[in-house]
Amino acid sequence: MKRFLVALSLVAATPAFANDTMAELKTGGLVFVRSDVVSMEKEDLFISLDEVRVAYRFRNTSDENVEAVVAFPMPDIEGNPYGDVAVPVSDSDNFLGFTVEMDGRAITPELEQKAFAAELDVTETLTAAGLSLNPFADGLDEAIEALPDDTKAxxxxRGILYEESYDDGSGWRESHSPKWRLKSTYWWRAEFPAIxxxxxxxxxxxxxxGTVAVSFLQDGKPQEPYFGQYQQKYCxxxxxxxxxxxxxxxxxxGNPPFYETWISYVLTTGANWSxxxxxxxxTIDKGAPxxxxSFCGSGVRKIGPTTFEMSATDFFPERDINVLILRRTDGGQ
Structure with missing residues (x-):
């Protein structure tokens, strides 16, 4: 029985444009530790505002069964009072609502979570204090403020908490918020039968x-540096x-009646199989007619009122997929 490791890669994105923006977490797909016996025969990737769905067909080309530990690293999330990151399900450990099936059978993966501050593992420190490891968990700020003053100090x-001082009109006060980074990984065991x-x-x-308005156009003219960045990232x-x-x-x-939405998918780290x-x-679904x-791709064709498709054979991923969707602010046509 041969053994190797399979991973699903998600990489955190950095905030952009500072004001009135929210940064997306980049998500990704199956990533193999290099293997000469497992090939990817087919990948169907569907990206929409509501769901990312990836369907694969793998084949073990060897004459021996291959046992694998399959892992799905969720994107890191980090407490930061100075930036907003879009977390779809903020009060759950499964903050992306991740599910997986193999050959039509639902898999219930294990979840491993670790918290880090200044690159040191502070998981036990937080759990011993009765705190959630999720820096976006409901009620976490109140639980932090209830800690003893010497603990907060x-x-x-140690870089576990941010501390801010402010005057609310009644004198100077201090507040504390999470600074740690959460790493979450789903994993399960699987077998790839021979042939x-x-x-x-x-x-x-x-x-x-996204943003609350269109950032790359002002008075009908391209606004730099955003337009140049959008040309490169979203074509x-x-x-x-x-x-x-x-x-x-x-x-x-006279302003564009849209707001921007960004979706990012890490495709290049998937080029690591046989x-x-x-x-x-x-397939990209823009949500409404x-x-x-706009996104980068070759041979893209419209296949429905809101859907666009690109297909390729013997495909090597050379760049990640970044999708820009402009959504109407007024619901008009």
């Missing part, structure tokens, strides 16, 4: 970042820009 010195295909499907709710082109301008001309205030993806399909969407 010690945790500030047999194995179907694996996992899904989760995406972390949606925003003149046709897309003209569509935004047309909607702006009909708006009462050979290329033999059959790859990407009146929304606008």
């Amino acid at each position: 010690d945790w500030v010195a 047999q295909p194995v179907e694996v499907t996992h899904r989760y709710q995406p972390s949606l970042g 925003v082109d003149e046709s897309f820009l003209n569509a935004v301008r047309r909607h702006a001309k009909t708006a009462p205030d 050979g290329a993806i033999q059959d790859f399909t990407l 009146e929304n606008l969407v």
Whole structure:
């Protein structure tokens, strides 16, 4: 019985634009430790505002069964009072609503969680104090303030907590908030039978970042440095820009009647199995016919009122997938 490790990779994104923005958590798909016997015959990747769904067909090409530990590292989440990160289910350990099936059978994975401050493991410190490891957990700020003063002072010195001083009109006060980083990993055991295909499907709710308005266009003209960044990241082109301008001309205030939504998917770390993806399909759903969407891809075609598809054979991922969706602020056409 051969053994190897499989991982599902999600990487945290950094906040952008500072004001009136929320950063997304980058999510990803299956990642193999290099193996010469397991190939990916097919990958169907579906990305929408409500769900990321990935269906794979793997094949163990050897004449021996392969036993695997399969892991799904959730994106790291870090307490930070100076930035907002979109956490879909903030009061749950499963904050992306992750589920997985193998050959149509639901898998109940184990969950391992660790908290780190200044790159040191502080999991036992937090659990001994009765605190949730999730820095976004409901009621956590109140539980922190209820800690003894000497504990809070010690945790500030150790980089576990932020401390802020402010004057609320009645004198100076101090507040404390989480500074630690949570690493969460789902894992389970699986077997890839010799010569047999194995179907694996996992899904989760995406972390949606965005802004309250269109950041790359001002007075009908591209606004730098954002427009250049969007050209590179989302392949925003003149046709897309003209569509935004047309909607702006009909708006009462002359501004584009949209707000931005960002979805990121880590595809490049998936190129670590035996050979290329033999059959790859990407489907993007922009959510509503009146929304606008831009992302990088070749041979993209519209297949429905809100859906776009790209397909390829013998596909090697060379860049991650970043999707920009402009959603109407007024619900209009």
